Amino acid sequence: MSGARERILAAVRQGLGREALPVASREALDARLRSTVEPDQHLRPRLAEGDIGYLFRARLQSVSATHEPLGSEAYVPAAVAAYLDSRHLEGPVAVAPCLRALDWRRAGLDPRFGQSHGEDVLCVSRAFCAIAETGTLVLLSGPDNPTTLNFLPDHHLVVLHAPDLVSHIEDAWTRIRAREGDWPRTVNLITGPSRTADVEQTIQLGAHGPRSLHVLMVDPGDR
C-alpha cells in the first residue's frame, strides 16, 4: 500500500512537471499553513449594521429554528420542562454532562446524563460558540458534550451563552484553536433542524436528524 502512496505522489509530481519541492519552498508553504491566512477582510460577507445577536436570531428564524432568552443558565431545566409540556412530549430525555450541575429535579425532570442511544425524545447540549453570519451553532464533541445528542433525538435543545456569539465563521475557528487541548474529534456546525428536499424538491424537516432545533440563549444582560 505504501507503494501506491509513492506512485501517486510521483504521478502528481510528474503531472506538475517537477521534482519533490526543495526545502525552502516547503518551509514557505508550511508557514502559510501555520499562519492560517485569512482572506482579506473584504471577503467576509458584510453583515447588517447593528447587534449581531439580532442578526443571529433572524438567521435562526430563517432556517426554521426557534429560540428563547434566559437570564441565567440556572433557568435551563425549567425551560426544558416547559418545552416538553407545551408540546405534550413524553419519553426519555438525555442531557450533556456539562449541564449536570443544574437543578433538574426542581424542574420535575430526571434526565440521563451522557450520550444518546436513539430512544430519547429530547436532548440538551451546550454550544461552544455560535456564528451570526449564518445562524450556526458550533458544538464540539467530548466527554461533556456527546455528539449523539445532536442527531438522534426528535427535539434538540442547545444552550448558548451570549458572549459566545461571534460574527463570522473564521472567528469560530480562531476560538477552537485558542482553547486548551487537542483539536476535537467532531466539530458540528448546526444550522436549523435536519431537512431534505429529495422527494420532488419539497422541503421536509426531520429527515434523519432532529425535527426541531431550539436555542436557549443565556444572557444575564437581557433580563
Add this chain to the structure above:
Amino acid sequence: MTQARSHEFRTRAVQALRDETLKSALARAKDGFVLKRRQALDALPEYEALRDRAVAIKNHTLEYLDHYLERYEEAVIRQGGHVHWAENAEEACRIVVEICRQAGARSVTKGKSMVGEEVGVNDALEAAGMEVVETDLGEYIIQLANEPPSHIIAPAVHKTRGQISDLFHKHHARYGLTEKLVEVPDLVNEARQVLRQKYLDADVGITGANFLIAETGSNIIVTNEGNGDLTNTLPKVHIVTAGIEKVVPTLEDATTLLRLLPRSATGQQITSYTTLSTGPRRPGDPDGPEAYHVVLVDNGRSAMLRDEFREMLRCIRCGACMNHCPVYGAVGGHAYGWVYPGPMGSVLTPLTLGLREAKDLPNACTLNGRCADVCPVRIPLPDLLRSLRHRQFQHQLGTRRARWALRLWAWLAQRPGLYRRVTTLQVRTLRLLGGRRGRLRFLPLAGAWFRGGRVLPAPEGETFMRAWRRRGKNP
C-alpha cells in the same frame, strides 16, 4: 469502477427525450435550483471576489498538491487516523473491503459519496457478502430502484413522488410497513424509521468528503439530512473516501469555498450540517468511531494535472453547471451513462474512462457557456469540452461522416469566394424547404436529428456574412 454506459449516450438521450415523467421532474428541479441560487447570490455582494479567491486557493493547492497531501496525511496520523492511497477504482474498493473485513463488518451504512459511486464501492462490498445501505434519502431511493444517481447533489431528482411511493411500498413490506404512502412527509418519515435501525446496526460507516484540511487532518462533509453524521458517529469504524484533489491547506481556505458551495448548489447560505471529523474518538469520549480511515483516490486525477484539464480539479461538485445546462435539462443525468452527468461529467467521464467510451459526451453540448458563467470556481467547461473534441479528432474518433464533413468545411472555408456562393445557395434552399411556416421537419442526411419530433427553424433567407455587411454599412 462503476459500470459505464456512456457509449450509449445517443440512444439513451433519445429515450429520455420521449419520457414525459422525466421531463416534468427535470423541469421542476431546474427551476427550483436556478432560482434559489440566483437569490442566494444576489444577497452576497462579495460573490465575485470570493470566486476569485476560491480559484486562487484551488490553483495554489493543486500547484503544491504533493506537499499538501503529505501534510494532510501527517495530521491525520497525528490524530490517530489511518491514510490509505488508491491509484485506481479497484484498489480503492479492495482497501475499503479489507477494512470492513478486519472490523468483522456485516452491515455498512453510507453517507453520500461521489467518489464511492465513481469507484463502485457498493458492488465490491456486496460481493464480499456485506449489506450496504445508502442513507442519504436520494441515494437510498436510487439504491432501491437499482439505478445510478442522475444528479451529483440530488441523486433521485428524476424520480417523482409516485415512483418513490411505489418503491417504498415494494421494499418496505419486509419491515412490516405495508401501507402505501403518498404524501411527502409520510414518505420521508417512513424512510427515517427504516434507516434509523440501519444506522444503529451498522458496523462501519462510509462518508465522502467535501474538503480535506491539511492543517488539522479533518474531513468536512456538508449535508442537510444529518445522515452523514449518523453514519460517521454511530458505527465503530468511519471510512472516508475522497479524491486527492479534495485537500485544501487551512480552515480559512475551506471557509471561502464553503461560502460558495451551498449557495451554488441549493441556494442555501450554509447547509443544516457542516461537520468536521478528525481521527477516532478521544480518551473519555462516550461516542464516535473507534477507528478512522481515509482512502485517498487518484483514479486519473494526477494525470489531469498535466495540461489544461488541471482546471477541472478545482471542481467542488456543486452541480450548478448541470442545473443551468440545456442539454442536461432535456435528457437528465442517466443519459450520460456514468456517475457524473452534465457539463462537469462530460469533461470528467472521457478523462476517466477514455475518449472512446464517452465519445458523444463532449459533443452533447451547445457551447452556450452558461455552465462556465455559473461555476463558482470558474472552470472553463466549454473550452475543456472543445479541447476534448479536438483530441477526439486527432485520435480519429469521430464518425467517418463527421470527419469528412469537417474536412470539406475546412476546405471550403479557405476559399472565401466559393464559401459565400455555396452558403448563399444553401440558405436559399433551406428557406424554400422551410415553407411558409419557416420550419424544417426533415433534411437529407440528418434524419436521426429529427427523430423524436424535433423541428429546426429555417434560415431567414440571408447568410450571416451578408447580414453583417449590410448592417455594418447602415447600422
